[in-house]
Amino acid sequence: EVQLVESGGGLVQPGRSLRLSCAASGFTFDDYAMHWVRQAPGKGLEWVSGISWNSGVIDYADSVKGRFTVSRDNAKNSLYLQMNSLRAEDTALYYCARLGFDSSGFYYYFDFWGQGTLVTVSS
Amino acid sequence: DIQMTQSPSSLSASVGDRVTINCRASQSISSYLNWYQQKPGKAPKVLIYAASSLQSGVPSRFSGSGSGTDFTLTISSLQPEDFATYYCQQTYRTSRTFGPGTKVEN
Numbered sequence: 001e002v003q004l005v006e007s008g009g010g011l012v013q014p015g016r017s018l019r020l021s022c023a024a025s026g027f028t029f030d031d032y033a034m035h036w037v038r039q040a041p042g043k044g045l046e047w048v049s050g051i052s053w054n055s056g057v058i059d060y061a062d063s064v065k066g067r068f069t070v071s072r073d074n075a076k077n078s079l080y081l082q083m084n085s086l087r088a089e090d091t092a093l094y095y096c097a098r099l100g101f102d103s104s105g106f107y108y109y110f111d112f113w114g115q116g117t118l119v120t121v122s123s
Numbered sequence: 124d125i126q127m128t129q130s131p132s133s134l135s136a137s138v139g140d141r142v143t144i145n146c147r148a149s150q151s152i153s154s155y156l157n158w159y160q161q162k163p164g165k166a167p168k169v170l171i172y173a174a175s176s177l178q179s180g181v182p183s184r185f186s187g188s189g190s191g192t193d194f195t196l197t198i199s200s201l202q203p204e205d206f207a208t209y210y211c212q213q214t215y216r217t218s219r220t221f222g223p224g225t226k227v228e229n
Contacts, residue, residue: 044223045224046221
């Protein structure tokens with residue numbers, strides 16, 4: 001059974017840092033790209049960052065570029081998000097998601113999600 | 124970045140109704156369009172990928188259509204468990220942006 005379990009969220013002051021983790025199990029982790037998606041309270045989904053299976057392709061939303069760093073450790077089946085210079089607008093539930101693909105290998109979608117870890121940025 | 128819009132932002136419907144949700148991309152994304160359903164307190168669930176392919180296990184009352192910039196999610200006969208928020212998402216670029224969502228209410 002595929003499982004994604006996020007951790008590391010909490011209450012943090014503006015300007016401080018936080019590191020999120022996502023522990024994966026039930027599948028071959030290094031076969032898949034992984035992503036972070038967040039959802040502010042009562043708001044919609046916002047794609048945050050993604051990393052390819054070998055860390056060769058990394059991308060960020062403009063809203064976090066230069067402040068957040070995504071990484072992965074395939075030996076530990078883990079995904080990470082280092083969040084620096086946090087702002088109030090970063091307050092959200094952060095999900096990690098697996099980027100699955102169809103049988104052709106051309107089409108991608110988030111096929112498994114964790115339950116999220118809540119980050120609250122407030123003084 | 125590719126911007127995604129959805130219409131309407133919310134709609135009121137009854138069980139048995141046919142429901143249509145629209146999604147538009149700011150540039151052509153071919154068929155790289157997914158639809159997700161999210162219920163309160165739950166992670167999103169993929170319904171449709173590649174614009175019109177039904178994810179395994181998803182009821183056939185859900186269907187998707189479109190290509191290029193304009194896409195549609197249709198629920199042929201709304202069921203009680205379908206009241207939720209629906210999001211489109213493009214996967215044409217590595218920045219996998221979502222639409223703002225459409226809330227389907229009773």
